[in-house]
Amino acid sequence: MSEQRPGGGGATVWLTGLPSAGKTTIARALAGRLTQEGRRVEVLDGDEIREHLSAGLGFDRADRDTNVRRIGFVAQLLASHGVLVLAPSIAPYADSRDAVRKRHEAAGTPYLEVHVATPVGVCAQRDVKGLYARQAAGDLTGLTGVDDPYEEPSAPDLRLVTEGRSARESAGAVHALLAERGLV
Ligand SMILES: Nc1ncnc2c1ncn2[C@@H]1O[C@H](COP(=O)(O)OS(=O)(=O)O)[C@@H](OP(=O)(O)O)[C@H]1O
Ligand SMILES: Nc1ncnc2c1ncn2[C@@H]1O[C@H](COP(=O)(O)OP(=O)(O)O)[C@@H](O)[C@H]1O
Numbered sequence: 001m002s003e004q005r006p007g008g009g010g011a012t013v014w015l016t017g018l019p020s021a022g023k024t025t026i027a028r029a030l031a032g033r034l035t036q037e038g039r040r041v042e043v044l045d046g047d048e049i050r051e052h053l054s055a056g057l058g059f060d061r062a063d064r065d066t067n068v069r070r071i072g073f074v075a076q077l078l079a080s081h082g083v084l085v086l087a088p089s090i091a092p093y094a095d096s097r098d099a100v101r102k103r104h105e106a107a108g109t110p111y112l113e114v115h116v117a118t119p120v121g122v123c124a125q126r127d128v129k130g131l132y133a134r135q136a137a138g139d140l141t142g143l144t145g146v147d148d149p150y151e152e153p154s155a156p157d158l159r160l161v162t163e164g165r166s167a168r169e170s171a172g173a174v175h176a177l178l179a180e181r182g183l184v
Contacts, residue, residue, distance in 0.1 A: 008039075010079035011183045012072075012104060013174060015088040016097065016153060017116030018145040019131050020123040022162045022170065023088035026116060028173035031086055037082050037184065046073050046089040059142050065096045072100030079109045081150070091146050094151045110183055114174055116154040121147045122163055 013030075015023040024045060051058065053070055057063040068091045075085040091097050099114065104111035105109045123145065124132040125145065134140040142148040151161075158177050160170050178184040 008082065009110070009183065010040075010084060011110035011112065011178070012075040012079045012085045012087060012100075013114060013178070013182075014072075014075075014091065014097070014100065014111045015086065015114045015116050015174075016091045016156075017118060018120055018123045018150055019090065019143070020128045021118040022160075022167060023090075023116050025167040026085040026160070026162075026170045026174065027088040030174050031169045033171060033175060034084055034184065038184045039184065040082060041084045043088065044075060044085060044087045044089070046071075049089070059107040059144075059148070064090075065093060068093070068096040069099055072103055074119050075100070076104050076107055079104070079111075080107060084178075087132050090144050090150070092148070092150045097153065104183070106122040110181065112157040112174075112177060112181070112183075113153055114142065114177075115153045115159045116162060116170075117152075117159050118162045 015027055017023050027043050031043050034041045049071055054067045057067050068089065071087050071089055075087050079085045101111050127133055131140060133144055135143040144150050158174065160172055160173060175184065
């Protein structure tokens with residue numbers, strides 16, 4: 001069974017960071033590489049999750065916490081069946097992230113937290129979905145990192161700098177961490 005082979009078992013890699021930090025782009029680049037290497041991979045994209053699993057939830061603290069715990073629940077289930085799960089989701093609160101880590105630890109499922117540590121000024125320039133512009137124009141409130149909290153991870157398994165680096169390089173750094181932990 002694949003989950004019993006060294007380096008062939010499942011794991012969850014959570015990519016936390018601000019909107020436009022690069023979470024999704026790095027997850028997709030890493031997923032492509034891992035798939036080519038013959039691994040079963042699932043990207044639990046934040047936007048897709050909010051359309052289906054978390055439909056109806058908003059962005060206040062309670063709803064974000066519920067959203068993150070749901071993603072953590074599904075991630076752990078998939079990872080326990082040998083899937084490498086990539087979860088690019090803001091997850092702004094340390095408590096919610098800790099709950100997800102504990103769920104994995106309790107089940108003996110490997111879990112890695114990656115902080116995509118792009119500064120808010122750089123994210124606001126990238127502004128992939130126009131959220132920073134909308135917040136500045138007064139069309140949106142409660143934007144993570146601007147007028148809503150982002151509690152930086154105090155001890156992530158990896159902190160990624162993305163400025164001056166390609167998404168491929170950033171994905172490579174996560175891949176190296178997976179290799180170091182015997183997960184690929
Ligand atoms: N107010 C506010 N704050 C933050 N993000 C917002 C907001 N409104 C919409 N969005 C968009 O929602 C995308 C998914 O967010 P997440 O599910 O990852 O957020 S959370 O973990 O529940 O906090 C998130 O995706 P990414 O940009 O990929 O991070 C945002 O684009
Ligand atoms: N090293 C890097 N890693 C990831 N994305 C990068 C990097 N450098 C620039 N970018 C760009 O930043 C943007 C990040 O967008 P996205 O991945 O959707 O962010 P998030 O999922 O965190 O909201 C993309 O346009 C991407 O091309």
